[in-house]
Amino acid sequence: MKIEREITHLMHPRHKLRLEYTEIPYNCDGCKEAGIGYKYKCQQCGFNLHKVCAVGAPRITHPFYEKCEFKLYYYPPGKGKRVCDACRTYVHGFVYHCNSCDFDLHPCCANLPQVLDDGKHNLYLCNKLSSSCHSCGGKGLGWSYRSQCKTYNLHLSCVKEMLVESWQAIYFNVDKNKVRQMHTSIPSLKGSLQNRPGARGTVKKYGQMAGTAARAIISAILGDPTAIVAAVIGGIISK
Known part of the structure; x- marks a missing residue:
């Protein structure tokens, strides 16, 4: 293409x-x-x-929902609040929606790679957790990435929370120019997570192994699942 x-x-x-x-x-x-x-x-x-x-294509299908056809809407359909079935955060704008099954996906979530390489292991996208999330300790709803060795899982929602925590730290620990640069992104993502249905609160500390995976997952969630962006994200979450 x-x-x-x-x-x-x-x-x-x-x-x-x-x-x-x-x-x-x-x-x-x-x-x-x-x-x-x-x-x-x-x-x-x-x-x-x-x-x-x-x-993005006006209509898509997804391997997790074989009977669904998703249509791209510029505004969330219906009158009630809608929740992305992948990352479990509210939908505020563009969304892929299946009229038959009532599923919703953020465009970036709909385009998440089925397999990610974090530089050490392959990470596989799963719509159901087979074991507890490495970050929150629970299973819950929403998609996750699982390591090839199957020793840990990371919810997409938990990885978003990791990024929010890092950006909050940057807010208070860097010069004013950097704060202004970050300001445009933090309120949207932070607010979306704080109002998330079933929000689990503060994410527990994660180990080095999960941290490297988080960099790759964050880059995919933010719309650019490439090694160069994962490296940039690594610099952000390590501060």
């Missing part, structure tokens, strides 16, 4: 959006979730879209 350097989008018809790379977290104006790495940006308005939000 050819990647366009410039595109037009129905949600921002006034100007073209240009593909660029950033190591500074941002808020996606489509799904309202945090992002990092490649994005489409309006150079005049500062409008940002994850790459997957900007050029």
Whole structure:
């Protein structure tokens, strides 16, 4: 699939959006979730879209839901609050929704790789936990990544919480310029997690093995599951 350097989008018809790379977290104006790495940006308005939000297919299927067809909505359908069935956080913007089964997926969650390489092990995406999450100690709802050796699992929601904790630490421990750079992303992701159904509160400390996996998973959740972004994330969560 050819990647366009410039595109037009129905949600921002006034100007073209240009593909660029950033190591500074941002808020996606489509799904309202945090992002990092490649994005489409309006150079005049500062409008940002994850790459997957900007050029995502209007309809998709997913191997976890073989009987479902997901349609891309720019606004959550229905009147009630909707929850992403992958990361268990509320949906505030772009969403893939199955009308038949009522499942919802953030665009970045819908595009998570089935297999991730954290540099040491392969991590496999699972829609059900076979053993306790390495971070929270529970099983619960939502997707997780499981190590190839099957010795630990990490909920997507728990990995998001790890990132929030790291960004909160950065808020109070770096110079004011860095705080301003991070400010755009923290409120959205933090608020989404604090209001998450069945939120488990503060994440327990995780070991080095889980930490390396978390870097790879975070880069995928934020829309760019590449080694270079995982390295950037490693610098963020190690501070």
